[in-house]
Amino acid sequence: MTHYCYKTKGTCSQMIDIEVNEDGIITDLHFTGGCNGNLKGICALAKGHKAAEVKALLGGITCGSKMTSCPDQLARALTEMGF
Numbered sequence: 001m002t003h004y005c006y007k008t009k010g011t012c013s014q015m016i017d018i019e020v021n022e023d024g025i026i027t028d029l030h031f032t033g034g035c036n037g038n039l040k041g042i043c044a045l046a047k048g049h050k051a052a053e054v055k056a057l058l059g060g061i062t063c064g065s066k067m068t069s070c071p072d073q074l075a076r077a078l079t080e081m082g083f
Contacts (some may be wrong), residue, residue, distance in 0.1 A: 001027070006077035010068045013039065016077050020051050024083065034070050042071055051083040 006016045013034030019027045026046050031039040046054045059075035062068065068076075 004081050008073040011070050013070050024050050051078045
């Protein structure tokens with residue numbers, strides 16, 4: 001089991017806590033700050049799925065005029081974790 005804390009950049013959320021098991025499956029995911037309901041939804045959808053697949057789906061999503069988003073920041077965190 002790998003646990004990783006990622007400090008977000010350019011979003012309303014400030015931190016993402018991620019746990020990925022040895023099979024590359026996201027087992028736990030929490031955002032600090034941001035849009036509570038939306039981020040709970042992202043966490044519920046990502047848990048139980050392969051980190052590499054979640055990264056491919058969420059990378060590049062923007063929020064309004066921002067060049068990133070909370071989903072994109074999750075994808076970046078998963079990249080830093082090696083997925």
